[in-house]
Amino acid sequence: MRALSPFSSARWLAIWLCALFLANPASAHEIRPAALELTEQADGNVAVIWKQPVLSGRKLRMRPILPAQCAPPDQTSQEFTGTATIESWQTTCRLDQGEIRIEGLEQTLTDVFVRLHFADGRKQTRLLRPASTAFSLDATGGNSPASAYLRNGAEHMLFGWDHLLFVLGLLLLTPLRKILWVISAFTAGHSLTLAITALGLFRLPSAPVELLIALSIFFLAVEVVRKQAGKTSLSIRQPWMVAAGFGLLHGLGFAGALADIGLPKGQEIWALLLFNLGVEIGQILFVAAVLSGYWLISRLPLDQQKWLARPALYLVGSMGAYFTMTRIFI
Structure with a gap:
């Protein structure tokens, strides 16, 4: 395998760094969902809890719009958890008429879980998306909670660039015959901490978890370079x-996304399993896409190292370094 020339290395690194610094540093987790919970009380009041993610220290520009017949709140309390803001208030309202809408949702990449708790004990779950930002309270039924958790788990994997970069690094480090075993080990690891x-x-604070995830990506890139240079280590021998x-570590990151929407009472295990299954579906789709791309390029008269492995390595290494710096200094 040919060594990379200093000029070639500098050129590729400059290209990737320029692209990175033009990108949004918060894009790795813009898929984190928001949650709106309304609990109807016997006296006619409704307790409202609005939880939305914070990206780079800023709230997304969206807010819930309740039915017109709901009275404006007298007082609102707000709490900051480090990854989300939680606002709560009381209003006089009815949950059987009007419309609930999330203003600004169409300009994001996130979803909003809406849970309705009626005074008579009934419960209803809705999932609002950028393409569907409102629903009528007059309509019966709701979205399937199962499909909502399954979809959110898959999206968090497919749009979580840090998790995808780590998997890509594993694919670069691992011989083809061992990929299934290595990906299964990654699945076992993140499934365990996600459940716990x-x-x-x-529980650990999100800031050090996000930093360690970024470092794990950069570490893999370094190990791939060492492997290409003919060196060995425990990571190279036993990926x-x-x-x-x-x-x-990555399981703790997935758990942070799941904590944003919470687990429905009485259905915690099912919701957890569905979210984790969604993560695995997203992971399988990504691995299949990468391996399919590798297979296609291997059938073409092209230098696989130049057109596939080398750019992928620069991507993993530069993104890992970039995410690490932003999570230290931003």
Whole structure:
């Protein structure tokens, strides 16, 4: 395998860094969902909780618009958790007429889970998206909670660039015959911490978790360079150990996204399993796309190292370094 020339390395690195700094630094997690919960009380009041993600220290420009017959709140309390803001208030309202809309949702990449708790014990779940920002309270039924959690898990994987970059790094580090075993180890790792954290058994602050995830991406890029230079290490000899170990970290990141919407009471295990299944579907789709691209290019009279492996390595390394710097200094 040919070594990279200093000029070629500098040229590719400059291209990637320019693209990175022109990109939105918060794009790795813009897919985090928001949640709106309305609880109807016997006295006619409705308790409202509005939770939305914070990106680079700023709230998304969206807010819930309740039916016109709802009285404006006298007082609103607000809490900042580090990754989200939680606003709560009381209003006099009815949950059987009018429309609920999320203003500004159409300008984001996120979803909003809406949960309605009626005074008679009934519950209803709705999923609002950028293409469908409102629903009528007069209509019966709602979205399937199962499909909502499944879809959100898949989207968090497919739009979570840090998780995708880590998987891409694993594919670059791992011989083709071992890929299934290594990806399975990564799945086992992140599934374990996702379950433990989502069920409230263990929790870490999001800031160090996000930083360590970024470092894991950069670490993989370094190990790939060492492997191409003919060196060896535990990571190069046993990539499944790296996949499983760092998978534990990435599971904490997935749990952060799931915590944004919460687990429905009485259905925690099912919601967790569906979200995790969605993550796995997204992961399988990504791995299949990468391997299909590799297979297609291998059938063409092209230098695979120049046109596929090398650009992918620069992408993983430069993005890993970029995410690390932004999570330290921003």
